[in-house]
Amino acid sequence: MNKKGKCFIIVLLMLFLLCGCQGYRGLDEMVIVTGIAIDKTPENDNYRLTFEIVDLTVPVKEMGLKGQVIESEGKTLFDAVRNAKKRITKKLYFGQAQIIIVSQEIARNEDVGIIIDWFLRDVECRETMCFIISQEETAREMFEIEALTHPLVSTEINNILELDQEVTSTTLCVELYKAFGGLHSEGEELALPVIHKAINNGKTVGETNGMAVFKDNKLVGFLPPNESKYYLFAIDEVKGGILTLSAFGEEHNISLEIFENKTGASFDYKDGKVKVTVKTDTTVYLGEVMRPYAPMDEKEINELEDIAKSELKKNISNSIKKVQSEFGADIYGFGNMIYKKDIKLWKQLAENWEEHFRTLEVEVESEIEIANTASLK
Amino acid sequence: MPKETVSLRQAACTFVMFLFGSSVIMGVNSEAGQDSWISLLLAMLMALPIILIYARIMRLYPEMDLFEIVEKVIGKIGGKIVTILMIWYALHLCALVIRDFSEFIKVTVLTETPQLNIMLILILVVVYMSKSGIETMGKWSVIILPVITLVVIFTMILGLERIDPTNLLPIMGHSLGTIAGGAYKIFAFPFAETVVFLCLAGSLRKKDSPYKLFTVATLIATVIFLLVIMRNLLLLGPAVTNAKYYPSYTAVRIINVGDFLVRIEGSTALNFILAGVIKTTVCLVAASKGITRLFGLCNYKHIVFPLGLLAVALGTLLYENIKEAFDFLEIYQIYAIPFQIIIPVFIWILAEIKVRQDKAANGSHSPDSAQTDAAG
Known part of the structure; x- marks a missing residue:
């Protein structure tokens, strides 16, 4: 046999040695988790995890995608994750997990950093998972809801959150790595999206419900949707949504659809007092005028712009004032802005930033431009 | 054995790949957080003089490798001692890099595969590359470097x-101390590790300027590092x-373009492995050449395989766990000083004196020293 032939046989034999990998896991050997809900058991203070998994026992082609719920308990999160194996034949796979729902109770009593650790440490979990607070008594309840547009509850909730910013702008999908960044950056507190149950056509469904405010990594309160919208305005995360106004002597008869918004913040330090200026610049469409039809004229549009400006300005200031006085948690990242722009000043203020934040003077300037009046004159 | 030579371009690409090597996965993020890029630029400024010293040694004795040079300038016994030290450094570095790579693969991709298997498969490729010779390595680098650079730019976009x-x-x-500390770390790992290249210096042709090679390659590597640091900081934030x-x-x-281009982290893993293969190969060839010289063997290619296995064995012994691997960087920056700074500077000074003495003794008969004068 010539040399080439020998080499060929050796290579052929090597194929058997080198192919595949140790610890092979095929699709048939894993249970795909799409969402995780974290609760605590009242009796023994264990973590109770609820996983939504993709049900692969039914043929997906004929029956469609279906979810199933698995519960497990453990002293730590990872312990609970592995304990799930007691009830199922295969190991859970987290590579496709999209959301983590944490119960109010845990968020109020524990540092959320504790919860984030495992998800960020484990290599299977994606850093882009959405981190959510449940406003219901437990987090697991959220997996009992009926998803309206997708067979899997987790995907439904994830999609609701991800697209919310562009349509209603009342809440924000905070990804795991961003939440971690928020917990570990100077002069900034965390705010996470909130979901709760709602009744729709006789069925229980999931609905976003504003933002949860954290202080020192613990939940201190909620911003309902009508206030969280202005929080998003202040942190420049508005990409869409509706502003309602009262004009022409009627209550709430005008809808403006936000097309584009740009917010900038700056600060000023004088005589030991910090003053923050928030400037918003919004382009809107006039989407609805609830009155018997009459063509809009230039004057009316200008009038609307003025009303919208003062209304927006008032709402943003009120929402900031509420957060300042009620929570004292700098979810706007004003402290972070000072840290980033003037580190020397920040070093003076950092120690009692909470006090400074509470007494901070915030000036809001709003600019609104009505770009068009949709398809009616 | 016939002399292997590489062109300037091939040498430069190999050099950049060597720098890129393992440091992209573990080195360039210093504790300086968002100021890492300042650390990087400082490190480059710190590295340039020492890298120019390496180049000067190459220029003084063109087409010779470090082991021949030390024998010439220090003498037989002193030369052997330095040779042994450099063999140890190259072999140790080889083991470190292999271990870092298997550690990376273990932590990120193949969590259930024993590290020894990963290391063995890596070293097989490296041994094959070393046996194919320095020329092959040079040509391979020319093809692969653009791939690596494109991946970095592509992920950035x-x-x-x-x-x-x-x-x-x-x-x-951060305080200036922290930034400078980070800079020194980047200086020791990877910039000054290029001292290993002196062991391969014999392959550079006489007409090619080592100064140009070292500075241009260092600048290219710095630019790629800068892109990597910026990408990581801008995407993830310092925390x-x-x-x-x-x-x-x-x-x-975390990159996600329209739910379509997602989960492309395999591309960075590929990058690490491609560059790591070059770094390991360079170290392995350097150690093999040293041993060949030390024992008067004829061809370094015969001992590449045993040395490769030795490096794997050393690699498995190096650390208990990944934490130790990263903490070792703190010790490494001090441990490496003799190999990266003291020995080369020492050789350089002696070489300068020796070349001048030779010139004085031979008058204008030595073409070697005449050329050095013109270049120096």
């Missing part, structure tokens, strides 16, 4: 949607960048 420019603020938020062992990998993990 894909990540643009998610970047937050304020992550870079405040500039100089996550510092907390993660492999921030590049994480940064690419």
Whole structure:
């Protein structure tokens, strides 16, 4: 046999040695988790995890995608994750997990950093998972809801959150790595999206419900949707949504659809007092005028712009004032802005930033431009 | 054995790949957080003089490798001692890099595969590359370097949607000491590790300037590093960048373009492995050449395989766990001083004196020294 032939046989034999990998896991050997809900058991203070998994026992082609719920308990999160194996034949796979729902109770009593650790440490979990607070008594309840547009509850909730910013702008999908960044950056507190149950056509469904405010990594309160919208305005995360106004002597008869918004913040330090200026610049469409039809004229549009400006300005200031006085948690990242722009000043203020934040003077300037009046004159 | 030569371009590409090597997965993120890029630039400034000294040694004795040079300038016994030291450094570095790579693969991709298997398969490729020779390595680098650079640029562009420019603020938020400390770390790992190239210096042709090679390659590597640091910081922010062992990998993990281009972190893993193969090969060839010289063997290719296995064995013994691997960087920057600074500077000074003495003794008969004068 010539040399080439020998080499060929050796290579052929090597194929058997080198192919595949140790610890092979095929699709048939894993249970795909799409969402995780974290609760605590009242009796023994264990973590109770609820996983939504993709049900692969039914043929997906004929029956469609279906979810199933698995519960497990453990002293730590990872312990609970592995304990799930007691009830199922295969190991859970987290590579496709999209959301983590944490119960109010845990968020109020524990540092959320504790919860984030495992998800960020484990290599299977994606850093882009959405981190959510449940406003219901437990987090697991959220997996009992009926998803309206997708067979899997987790995907439904994830999609609701991800697209919310562009349509209603009342809440924000905070990804795991961003939440971690928020917990570990100077002069900034965390705010996470909130979901709760709602009744729709006789069925229980999931609905976003504003933002949860954290202080020192613990939940201190909620911003309902009508206030969280202005929080998003202040942190420049508005990409869409509706502003309602009262004009022409009627209550709430005008809808403006936000097309584009740009917010900038700056600060000023004088005589030991910090003053923050928030400037918003919004382009809107006039989407609805609830009155018997009459063509809009230039004057009316200008009038609307003025009303919208003062209304927006008032709402943003009120929402900031509420957060300042009620929570004292700098979810706007004003402290972070000072840290980033003037580190020397920040070093003076950092120690009692909470006090400074509470007494901070915030000036809001709003600019609104009505770009068009949709398809009616 | 016939002399292997590489062109300037091939040498430069190999050099850049060597620098890129393992440091992209573990080195370039210093504790300086958002000021890492300042550390990097400082490190480059620190590295340039020492790298120019390496180049000067090559220029003084062109077409000779370090082991021949030390024998010439220090004498037989002193030369052997330095040779042994450099063999140890090259072999140790080889083991470190292999271990870092298997550690990376273990932590990120193949969590259930024993590390020894990963290392063995890596070393098989490296031994094959070393046996194919320095010329093959040079040609391979020319092809692969653009791939690696493109992956970095490509991931940077894909990540643009998610970047937050304020992550870079405040500039100089860390004390000068921290930034300089980070800079020194980057200096020792990877910039000054290029001392290993002196062991392969014999392959550079006489007409090619080592100064040009070293400076241009260092600048190219710095630019790529800068891109990597910027990408990681802009995408992840300093907190996550510092907390993660492999921030590049994480940064690419979060890229998501229209739910279509997602989960492309395999591309960075590929990058690490491609560059790591070159770095390991260079170290392995350097150690083999040293041993060949030490024992008067005829061809370094015969001992590449046993040395490779030795490096794997050393690699398995080096650390208990990944934490030790990263903590070793602190010790490494001190441990490496003799190999990276003291020995080369020592050789350089002696070489300068020796060349001048030879010239004085031979008058204008030595073409070697005449050329050095013109270049120096």
